[in-house]
Amino acid sequence: MKVFYGGAIQGNWDRSVRRHVHQSLIDDIKGAGYSIVSEHAKGSDFDETAGLLGETFGELPDKGPDRTIFVRDKMIEFIESDISTAIFEVSVPSLGTGIEIAHAYLRPRMGLAEIPLLALYEKGFWPNKLSSMVGGLSQEQYPNFHLREYASLDEAREILKEFLAGL
Numbered sequence: 001m002k003v004f005y006g007g008a009i010q011g012n013w014d015r016s017v018r019r020h021v022h023q024s025l026i027d028d029i030k031g032a033g034y035s036i037v038s039e040h041a042k043g044s045d046f047d048e049t050a051g052l053l054g055e056t057f058g059e060l061p062d063k064g065p066d067r068t069i070f071v072r073d074k075m076i077e078f079i080e081s082d083i084s085t086a087i088f089e090v091s092v093p094s095l096g097t098g099i100e101i102a103h104a105y106l107r108p109r110m111g112l113a114e115i116p117l118l119a120l121y122e123k124g125f126w127p128n129k130l131s132s133m134v135g136g137l138s139q140e141q142y143p144n145f146h147l148r149e150y151a152s153l154d155e156a157r158e159i160l161k162e163f164l165a166g167l
Contacts, residue, residue: 001084001167003034004104006075007041007096009049015043019155021089025120028157029087032164037078041089042144060075072096079103085115085167087160091122100134105142118163122157 007022009015022042029036030101032145043049057074061067068071079086079100086104088097101119119137121130129135132137137145146163 001034002082003029003036003078003125004078004083004086004100004140005029005036005038005088006086006097006100007043007089008092008097009041009043015046015049018089018092019044021091021122023154024153024157025087025089025160028160030162032161034084034164037081037083038075075100076103078113080110083115083151085163087163088117088119089121089156090119090130091125093128094124098131101134101137105137105145114144116144116163116167117142117146118160119145120159121149122156123149123151 003024003091005026007018017044026036026039026042038053038057040049040052043052050060053071057070061070063155076099080103082155086100090099103117103119104115104117119134136148137147138147148156148159148163150159
């Protein structure tokens, strides 16, 4: 089963601050026997992230608008592909991650199979708290969307483990 994993890479003031979280969650997903379509979120800086994207997509266009468009299009292709689930770490606000989440929960409107979604949020990490655009996705309206708050990385890993076991 293929998993899309997303988390802020541009919105974070320092990518290395959350790298260990992304790395741990990605390792746990792979350890549970799932494949990750892209591990770009675990990059600790721009160059490492670009290298991870290159491992996923092959050669990237040169820095600039062509690369930006290419990466955006590829990420949307992944979310609209034959993935089994999408998992997002949303403690850091990210326009890109928000767009990925929207594409994932709106798949049925595009004639694609509905998939279970998990969004993990570290309580108190971001000073302005969780965006209403993510926090407002209720399970009543979107039954396959699961937003879970966690207090420690160990708790996030346990939530992830339970989510994967339920697939």
